[in-house]
Amino acid sequence: MHIAALVTWVLTALGGFYLLGTWLARGGVKQQRTGTSRLPVPVLFGHFALAAAGLVVWIAYLATDGRALAWTAFGLLVPVALLGFVMLLRWLPVHRARAAAAAAAPAGDDVPAERHFPVAVVLGHGLLAVVTVVLVLLSALGIGGN
Structure with a gap:
């Protein structure tokens, strides 16, 4: 189960890197300053930083089998999940507006970067x-074994 958690964490990170790269490539930081993007920079980068730190702690847990590291990794995942949920809630209206905008005018500079996700x-x-x-x-609780 420990390795399965690592695999899903890495796959999750790959998807997150893709989303972050899309947001940056479409001008998300600049749009944040102008109010076009609905994803706050501190939330987005906080989500990324905490998730990366948690992954490093999880790898350290796998290397040492220290139960405290497993709980630390889980503790880091809680705010990661909350920040992710905040971003999802802020992305949903942008996604819903995508269909309406597609029928109207072509995409311009006023289109939020996250609309391209x-x-x-x-x-x-x-x-x-x-x-x-x-x-x-489950791993931190000792359920499921290695």
Whole structure:
């Protein structure tokens, strides 16, 4: 179960990197200053930083089998999940507006960068994140063995 958590965490991170890269490439930081993007920079980068730190702690846990590290990794995942949920709630109206805007005018500079997120990647990232949190919690509790 420990390795399964690592695999899902890495796959989740890959999806997150793709979403972050899309947001940055589409001018998300600049749009944040102008109010076009609905994803706050501190929330987005806090989500990323805490998730990366948690992954490092999880790898240290796998190397040492220190129970405190497993709980630390889980503790880092809690705010990661909350920040991710905040971003999902802020992305949903942008996604819903996508269909309406597609029928209207072509995309311009006033289109939020997050409108370019593929739905499959957002859903996959979220689903893998939930699985990761559950696997890490079960591992920290000592359920499921190695």
